Amino acid sequence: MGQDVIRLTGLQLSGRIGVLEQEQHADQPLVIDTELHVDLAEAGRTDDLNHTVSYAEIADIIRAVVTGSQFGLIEALAEALAGNILAADMRITTVGITVHKPHAPLPYTFDDVAVTIQRRRSYAEAVSEPAVEPDSAHIPAPAAEAEGTVTTPTARWGPYDRISLSEVSATAGTAESPSSTAQTRDPELPAAFPIRSVLALGSNLGDSRATLASAAQALQGAEGVVVVNSSPLARTKPVGGPANQRDYLNQVLEIETQLSPHQLLDLAQQIEADHNRVRDQRHGPRTLDVDIVTYASATIDSPRLQVPHPSAADRAFVLLPWSWMDPVALLNGRPVRELAAEAGDHDDVVRLDEVSP
Ligand SMILES: Nc1ncnc2c1ncn2[C@@H]1O[C@H](COP(=O)(O)OP(=O)(O)OP(=O)(O)O)[C@@H](O)[C@H]1O
Numbered sequence: 453m454g455q456d457v458i459r460l461t462g463l464q465l466s467g468r469i470g471v472l473e474q475e476q477h478a479d480q481p482l483v484i485d486t487e488l489h490v491d492l493a494e495a496g497r498t499d500d501l502n503h504t505v506s507y508a509e510i511a512d513i514i515r516a517v518v519t520g521s522q523f524g525l526i527e528a529l530a531e532a533l534a535g536n537i538l539a540a541d542m543r544i545t546t547v548g549i550t551v552h553k554p555h556a557p558l559p560y561t562f563d564d565v566a567v568t569i570q571r572r573r574s575y576a577e578a579v580s581e582p583a584v585e586p587d588s589a590h591i592p593a594p595a596a597e598a599e600g601t602v603t604t605p606t607a608r609w610g611p612y613d614r615i616s617l618s619e620v621s622a623t624a625g626t627a628e629s630p631s632s633t634a635q636t637r638d639p640e641l642p643a644a645f646p647i648r649s650v651l652a653l654g655s656n657l658g659d660s661r662a663t664l665a666s667a668a669q670a671l672q673g674a675e676g677v678v679v680v681n682s683s684p685l686a687r688t689k690p691v692g693g694p695a696n697q698r699d700y701l702n703q704v705l706e707i708e709t710q711l712s713p714h715q716l717l718d719l720a721q722q723i724e725a726d727h728n729r730v731r732d733q734r735h736g737p738r739t740l741d742v743d744i745v746t747y748a749s750a751t752i753d754s755p756r757l758q759v760p761h762p763s764a765a766d767r768a769f770v771l772l773p774w775s776w777m778d779p780v781a782l783l784n785g786r787p788v789r790e791l792a793a794e795a796g797d798h799d800d801v802v803r804l805d806e807v808s809p
């Protein structure tokens with residue numbers, strides 16, 4: 453591959469950014485320049501959009517990140533943009549981002565203030581393309597390592613490995629955005645590299661606190677699974693199901709896994725069974741429920757498994773703990789925090805203690 457580049461410069465947006473008090477309460481103009489390193493030879497030869505990265509979809513991702521979250525530093529916004537863009541398409545090997553904040557509150561006349569970063573997909577990740585069915589769109593890989601930064605299991609891929617181009621363009625589509633193929637995933641195929649997945653746990657029978665802790669331990673002990681983050685516990689009112697159920701304890705975990713989606717479902721159901729889960733009523737009381745909320749940015753619709761979980765986007769008992777764990781998380785291209793605020797059960801969720809990963 454040569455030095456092929458797609459450039460999108462001067463993208464004008466408004467966002468809530470800055471560390472000063474006066475910047476916390478109003479959006480301000482931001483300008484984003486993006487440089488994507490992608491091999492463009494095949495697109496040039498075939499004149500086919502499927503062989504390149506659509507700049508319209510990249511613009512949608514940038515808009516979703518800029519407008520969906522609040523940042524203190526322009527460095528943090530740049531990092532979030534780079535992580536999200538790399539996570540969205542394996543073909544992007546390097547991304548350069550410049551965030552301009554031309555109206556920064558400085559008591560001087562000045563033209564612009566900006567940061568520029570460049571983030572490269574790690575070599576191991578770039579060569580381990582996920583195994584997918586030949587005709588399906590690829591699954592975005594976990595996001596890249598930031599060069600030269602200290603990494604932890606949580607920080608390594610950044611929080612942005614769940615957004616998919618199809619998700620973003622479906623919700624934030626512009627006239628320019630071509631409709632993209634759904635990011636489908638064969639539920640039987642194991643991952644070629646660790647995949648980030650978000651799981652939602654719930655319990656309202658027995659010693660719920662002990663059960664959730666034990667379930668997290670069981671996941672951590674399972675082959676092919678590492679728990680990388682966990683939310684604080686939430687006490688929540690039952691949504692649906694029979695009347696007079698006890699309140700739930702809910703929690704969200706983020707894992708890295710090489711299990712296939714169905715293997716992960718099998719594991720979740722085994723752990724439910726090990727905690728005496730009985731399935732007799734839909735939405736009935738349960739000792740333990742373990743749902744797969746996301747599996748990277750895959751869309752799965754098999755008889756046993758739908759991902760993202762079809763109800764997750766409406767359930768504050770999932771969305772709020774998730775947003776506490778990961779304040780910039782996105783689901784279906786929308787900030788989880790925003791979805792939580794709109795969910796009908798928002799006021800029925802109470803944050804309990806902090807839980808460390
Ligand atoms: N993303 C998913 N996570 C977990 N189970 C799923 C998922 N998608 C589909 N299922 C299927 O849903 C079936 C019913 O699951 P369960 O008994 O936990 O439902 P529920 O908790 O009562 O309701 P809900 O699915 O709305 O949370 C499972 O047998 C499983 O095959």
Ligand SMILES: Nc1nc2c(c(=O)[nH]1)N=C(CO)CN2
Nearest residue numbers: 654688689690691700735769
């Ligand atoms: N508050 C709360 N309500 C629910 C829950 C849950 O975990 N918490 N799970 C359900 C089915 O999975 C149905 N309703």
